[in-house]
Structure formats: structure tokens, C-alpha cells
Amino acid sequence: MPTNEQRRATAKRKLERQLEHRAERERKRRQYTIIGSAVGAVLVIAAVVATIVLVNRDSGDQTASASTSTTQTSSPFDVPPPAEAAALPEFSAPEGLGGNCQYPKSADAASKPNNPPRTGKVPTDPAEVSASMETNQGNIGLLLDNGKSPCTVNSFASLAQQGFFNDTPCHRLTTSESLGVLQCGDPTGEGTGGPGYEFANEYPTDQFQPDDPKLNAPVVYPRGTLAMANAGPGTNGSQFFLVYRDSQLPPQYTVFGKIDDTGLATLDKIAEAGVDGGGPDGPPALATTVKKIQLD
Template sequence: MPTNEQRRETAKRKLERQLERQAAQARKRRIATIVGSAVAAVLVIGAIVATVVINRDSSDTTASAQTPTPTTSGPAQPAANGQLPAFAPPAGLGADCQYPASGEASKKVNAPRTGQVPTEPAEVSVSMSTNQGNLGLLLDNAKAPCTVNSFASLAQQGYFNDTPCHRLTTSPTLSVLQCGDPTGKGTGGPGYEFANEYPTNQYQQDNPALQEAVLYPRGTIAMANAGPDTNGSQFFLVYQDSQLPPGYTVFGKIDETGLATLDKIAQAGVDGGGQDGAPAEEVQIKSILLD
């Protein structure tokens, strides 16, 4: 028969084993909690990164608006070689330009005149002065009169003066310099928005061809947007042929002097490397003046 001392030793060892098991279980719980927290943190970080990537393009301009009513009698198709479609004047071109309020203006400015605007002269000459050199622009009033009306109004009010060109892209399929946001963040606008014109108005809105990339040739000036009918003040200058869906209004072209200036800016690359970001060499618009 075990003695009292032996019973006490047996009970002590049993208690020690119980305590060891409890400690081991507690360690496992702590490890599981740490691992779970780490996984959750990774998922949260991943979600944040995804949000930044997804939201970056859509926040580069103004807020979205309603899709415009088609103005052509049938769907247009891009040329077989992927070029922009040939211009066909839609009914009522320039007859009712509207600029509804949208968000807060990044720089105080009056909205352009509304209603009918002239489509003549067919081209409007503009001088864009920057700290990197001058760019001569020829605005296409015959194809995009509502857009030219807005751009000319902003230029005459000094909206673009002393503002940065905040974005440069240097990929083989997208080579543009984007300007027109006084905040330099890619989210600013004039406090109003307006509908797309050429080439978007050459298509029925439900036409799948609207989603297919076409060639925006070197020397093109086009409006940036955040979706249909969200044009504001931001625009981009194409310095190498670029592939884009035909949802960006083309409203002019750049002269050879301007292209030489753009080539110099592009050659310096993107700040910090990469193919999309602020220009490595700061680009500041001094003024945009109608000739």
C-alpha cells in the first residue's frame, strides 16, 4: 500500500502534467491568434492595395455622369486596321452644349456659355507655354465644338495658368502627358462636366466596338474622363501612338514644336521609375492663350 508521501508525490506529478498540458494548449491558442491576425492583416493590406489600384484610374478626373443618348442612326465600326472611325457629323453637332455642375471647382471659374455654339472656324489655334518649352495646339472645332468651347473658356479665364501636368505614361501602348488639374493630384476639375464628342458620338452606346482599343495617333489632344459624359478640365497629349477605347473625346492636334517638347519631357521619364506617374522633370503650364 502506498504511503502518504508516495500519494502526495503522485498527486504532485499529476498536477504538474495537467499544468504542462494547459500551458501547451495556451501556447497553441496564442500562436493561432498571432497567425490569424497576420493573415487578416495581409488580407486587409491586399484589399487596400487593390482599392488603390482600382480607384486610381477612376479618380484621375471628375465624377461620373449619365451616358449620352446616341446621335447616330446606326452603330459605327472602327476601321479594320484599328484606326479611329472616320468623322461623320452627328445630327445637332454643337446645337445644345450643356455643362451641368459637378463637384467643387479646383480653381474658381465660370462655366462656359451653353446652348448652340459655332462650329466655325473649323480650327482654333492655341499657344501652350510651359517651363519645358512651348506647344502649339490646333483645336478641332468642327468635330468637337462643345469641348473646344469649354477649353477656350477655361483658357481665357486663366484656369490653366500656373498648373502642373501631373501624369506621364511611357508604356508602348500608352504614351501621354496629362494636364489640366490645378491640384496636381489627378482628381480636380472645373466644377462642371459635359458630354463626350468625337469619336464616342460615332457609336451606339451599346455597341461592343466602344470597348475595343483603337489607335490615338501621335499628336492627338484628347479629354481625360472617369466614364461617359464626365469631361471637365483634364486633357492628355499623345506623343506616341497609343491604344485606347474610343471613349475619349479627340479635340485637336499638336504641332511639331510641341511634339519636340513632349519628346524631351518623355525622355526624362517618370519620377521614381516605372511607366505611369508624375514626370521626372516637373512640367508646369505657364499659360494657354488663343492666337
């Protein structure tokens, strides 16, 4: 029969084991809590990263055009304008119109060989110059507005005469409620190409003072408008867009011509087929290639 001292020793050992087990359970509990928290943090981070990737992937060309000003063109296309928009301003010839056209080198090399257009003074007469744009989807007749945007027309005509636009894709179609345009003029077909030079905006931008807040307010570019795409002020190159439906944009895209009825019928056919893969913005489902542009 155990003595009292033996019973106390046994009870002490039992208590020590219980305390050890309890400490071990507490240690494991803390460990699992830390691991669980770390896993949770990883999952949260992964979810955030996945969301960012998804947003960037869905934004596609739009996000890039907004953020890479040296390569991507037409960034304000990415921001849906408000429902209300004013008409394009009445044209009033600014002082020195066409008197000093300059085409400095851009940050990016030319996507296709060409010689920059002549600089300095260019004629504003005739006020309009006829041109034809032949595509695999049909012809598009153009009337270039040399009287309003002579530096732009000078560049466009120079590139057309050198065959810069020959066999190049129209890489972007927009079909949203407020923006309906087909964008062309990039030999790369990626929205990043240009002629290796750039030049300043003309009408309607030149109807405003540089600090006028109206430059950031949308105006209506009416159906049948031919305008330059850009990545910000002074970054015009070779990319241009054809408006097949009244569209809202800030007045920071040079209007340099109009599209005839035959051309609008061709654009309507392309627009009706929609965007490749669906959605409101991307390559046209009806693949469109500019065969050539020539002055009439």
C-alpha cells in the same frame, strides 16, 4: 518501517501529484496552442493588410482615378489594354452636332474661378481653330477640331480665354508601352481638379451606340492627338492629355485637336526624362508648367 497502509497512501499521493502535473502540462500546452494560433492569425492579417497597402500605394494616382469618379480623372488609364487595337473610327457628323452644348455643375467645386461657357448652339465653323500652349519646357502648337467636337472646343477656348490654365502643372506622364501621354489642365496638380462643371463626350464616342461593346474595346489614339481626360461618360471638365506616342484606349475620350511638330518635340523632351521617381506613371521628372494657352 512503514506499514502497507502507509505505503499505499504515499503511492496514492505520488500518483495524484503526477496526475496534477500532467494536467497542468496539458493545460499549458493548450494555452500555448491557442496563443500561437492567435499570433499566427494576427501575422496573416498583418501580411494581408500590408499587401493591400502596398498595392494601393504602388497604384497611387491610378487606383484613385479608377475609384473616385467625382474627383479623379481618366480612370481607364489604369487598365493595360490588349496588344491589338483598331484605328479611330471615321468621323460622321451625328445629328445635332453642336446644337445643344450643356455644362451642368459637377459634384466638386471649381478648382480655380471661372465662368462656364455659353450653352446651347455653338458654331462648328471654322472647322479648325489654332491655339498655342506655352510651357516652361517649350511651346506646343495646337489645332482645335471644332468641326468634330464643338462643345469640347467651346469649353476649352472659354477656359483658355479666362486664364484658367495659366500657371498650372502638367501633373501626369505615362510611359508604358501601350500608353504615352502627358496630362494637364488641373490647377490642383493632384489629378482631382476641374472647372466646377462637366459635359458630354463627343468624337469618337458619338460614333457608337451607347450599348455598343466596341466602346470598351481599345482603339489607337495616334501620336499628336489632343484629347479630354475624364472619369467616365459625361464627366469632362478641364483636364486634357497630349499623346506623344501611339496609345491604346477605349474610344471614350473626346478627341478635340492635334499637336504640331514643335509641340511634339517639346513632348518628346518631357517624355524622354521619364517619370519622377521612376515607373511608368506619375509626375514628369522634367517638371512641366502651362504658362498660358491662347487662341491664335
